[in-house]
Amino acid sequence: MKTIVTVLLLLSSITSGFAQLKAYQPFFGQSGEYLVLRKWQEGTTERYWAVHPKTLQTVLLENASVRPMSQEEARSWVSRTSYGRALYTEQTRAGALQDAGLTRTQPNEKGFSLTMDLCPSHKPLTRSVFKDLLAAFEPEEKPVPVTITITGLWMQSHADDLEWLKNLEKRGDLRITWVNHSFHHQYNPKLPLTRNFLLTQGTNMASEILLNEQAMIQNGLLPSIFFRFPGLISDKSIFDEVLNLGLLPLGSDAWLAKGQKVQPGSIVLIHPNGNEPVGIADFVKLLKTNASSIKKKDWLLYDLPASLSSH
Numbered sequence: 277m278k279t280i281v282t283v284l285l286l287l288s289s290i291t292s293g294f295a296q297l298k299a300y301q302p303f304f305g306q307s308g309e310y311l312v313l314r315k316w317q318e319g320t321t322e323r324y325w326a327v328h329p330k331t332l333q334t335v336l337l338e339n340a341s342v343r344p345m346s347q348e349e350a351r352s353w354v355s356r357t358s359y360g361r362a363l364y365t366e367q368t369r370a371g372a373l374q375d376a377g378l379t380r381t382q383p384n385e386k387g388f389s390l391t392m393d394l395c396p397s398h399k400p401l402t403r404s405v406f407k408d409l410l411a412a413f414e415p416e417e418k419p420v421p422v423t424i425t426i427t428g429l430w431m432q433s434h435a436d437d438l439e440w441l442k443n444l445e446k447r448g449d450l451r452i453t454w455v456n457h458s459f460h461h462q463y464n465p466k467l468p469l470t471r472n473f474l475l476t477q478g479t480n481m482a483s484e485i486l487l488n489e490q491a492m493i494q495n496g497l498l499p500s501i502f503f504r505f506p507g508l509i510s511d512k513s514i515f516d517e518v519l520n521l522g523l524l525p526l527g528s529d530a531w532l533a534k535g536q537k538v539q540p541g542s543i544v545l546i547h548p549n550g551n552e553p554v555g556i557a558d559f560v561k562l563l564k565t566n567a568s569s570i571k572k573k574d575w576l577l578y579d580l581p582a583s584l585s586s587h
Contacts, residue, residue, distance in 0.1 A: 304350040305342040313522040329357035332581035358585040370515040377525030381583040387576035396429040399550025401437035419451040421579035428459035459488040
């Protein structure tokens with residue numbers, strides 16, 4: 277309870293350019309087959325954000341029957357599920373400074389999972405890469421599964437681009453897994469990695485995560501169970517904070533702009549926010565190189581929650 281009160285006080289003291297959801301807070305409970313992880317108020321309606329521990333799919337609930345649980349009870353309840361196993365496995369990945377978290381799905385897969393980071397940027401969305409993606413994988417895969425990690429500041433400054441992405445999803449071209457990438461995504465090129473991104477002095481992890489969840493919900497996005505660290509940089513302390521909030525840190529073993537190669541089951545990373553043209557060019561080249569395999573369904577895109585829940 278002390279932790280929840282502290283989080284509420286921190287959130288109420290921060291102004292981020294949008295009206296926060298009333299009494300938005302971490303919460304553990306059970307509603308049918310779902311594990312509830314957040315709750316808040318909308319007028320007289322009590323709303324919840326929850327995850328299905330077997331499928332890793334998330335859902336928004338309202339005025340649901342919920343049995344409150346302690347964090348220990350919640351972990352015990354899900355321990356034999358895909359979500360519980362992922363939480364346990366993630367704890368072993370917490371030590372690395374760079375790229376801690378899930379980096380691959382199943383090595384026997386005939387393809388990869390694509391993640392696209394929308395870090396803060398003054399440049400427009402690279403819409404052409406989405407068009408190239410659809411041209412390459414449709415109609416063999418429709419909707420095309422992609423994972424988009426998104427920041428609050430990007431949403432604030434790219435309303436038209438966000439609406440464009442949501443329309444691709446609504447008309448069935450894309451199946452998007454939306455991932456929390458922090459609200460501010462702080463970065464200072466003059467600082468070492470050990471004091472940069474979310475390791476910047478004075479950063480409050482809980483507010484970065486919970487503010488961005490609220491921004492996502494208010495923009496009509498359904499937050500997934502994943503969280504991606506800005507720059508893929510973390511330490512054990514903030515990694516554990518993410519786990520304690522019920523989220524699964526998401527890394528990558530194939531950041532294309534860094535020259536990392538795509539392997540079966542890779543979690544590929546590109547940035548369509550206008551700041552990484554090299555990675556975008558490499559991805560488009562990859563699509564062209566594998567065009568024949570895509571048509572034969574020998575090289576596929578995988579839905580991240582479905583792929584991980586099948587372990």
